């Protein structure tokens with residue numbers, strides 16, 4: 001090779017090295033590598049084959065474009081070919097005349113209508129393991145491949161190894177992502193179908209049980225009470241799941257009216273007075289003198305606050321304190337529920353608003369619940385264009401806060417807010 005050819009080859013090699021970190025498709029890089037391999041070793045053709053674990057054979061990854069359609073479907077035996085030998089032995093091989101080499105596999109020549117005379121093949125090695133082969137065929141002028149040709153091909157094969165591995169990693173990531181999104185779709189479909197389909201029969205059970213409770217004799221009233229109470233519990237779980245599902249599918253909507261924050265908070269606090277007393281927990285409301293008003297759906301905001309207070313009572317020991325507070329901050333009303341209960345480990349904090357997420361395993365925990373309370377609260381607040389977050393120190397307590405915009409900017413003329 002002349003000096004100027006040498007410099008040109010080095011420049012192309014540098015270009016290929018740089019392209020390995022560029023967002024180019026691996027196929028494109030491998031194609032440039034084979035073109036440079038053929039050119040710099042004065043060969044008629046060059047190709048790269050990859051070891052395919054499923055078939056135990058080699059398949060063509062990069063090849064001359066005019067053989068592409070034929071070679072794409074061909075698999076080359078690892079045991080009965082020169083390329084296979086280089087891959088198996090993880091060693092380069094130079095064959096000046098394939099006619100006198102029994103390893104030569106004639107089937108590829110027959111399929112492509114090409115005559116191979118000489119071969120230089122080097123293994124493509126990644127982390128010490130052969131993952132394929134790179135070969136050049138028919139050095140020009142019946143010449144023999146040299147040590148220089150071998151060195152160039154080995155450098156190019158090491159570049160090919162990186163590109164092939166990138167390709168493999170990318171396709172593995174894509175495969176995992178596809179599987180994950182398929183699982184996620186199945187989970188969402190199941191949740192949607194289950195929650196919507198359970199509603200109707202449960203409504204019937206509740207209706208009939210409530211009716212029977214009214215007419216049944218005193219002796220069986222207690223049993224009917226248990227049925228109604230538990231059917232109501234089931235209904236509230238299904239309603240929560242359906243609320244989240246509707247929100248996520250973008251079909252949830254709220255009716256906006258001017259609501260008094262003081263009223264909503266006091267009603268929620270009153271509904272928990274007995275429970276807090278029973279748990280020997282002090283429950284206080286702290287609000288500025290003037291009432292605060294937002295445009296929204298009082299029942300949905302009440303659900304959010306109730307879920308926060310319910311959790312605070314559940315996770316606060318006797319003698320503890322809970323405070324619900326509200327204040328105006330620029331553009332928003334900020335509502336907080338703070339307790340001095342068991343707190344939440346820092347590692348769990350980022351995930352507690354996820355659907356079905358519970359800090360303690362569902363199987364070992366003492367408290368009931370399904371890990372839905374906070375995700376429902378989040379949906380209720382986000383439906384209003386607000387946001388919710390938590391601060392907590394394990395062993396010290398937790399504070400959940402949310403912001404509601406003072407002026408809804410998403411409401412249309414009918415006063416409905418559509419969440420998309």
Ligand code: ADP
Nearest residue numbers: 311312315343358359369370371372373374398
């Ligand atoms: P669940 O209804 O099962 O309690 P949530 O979605 O309401 O589910 O809460 C998720 C998890 O967050 C709970 O299992 C609990 O571990 C933790 N958590 C929520 N609120 C508090 C709190 N005030 N103090 C301590 N842990 C809490």
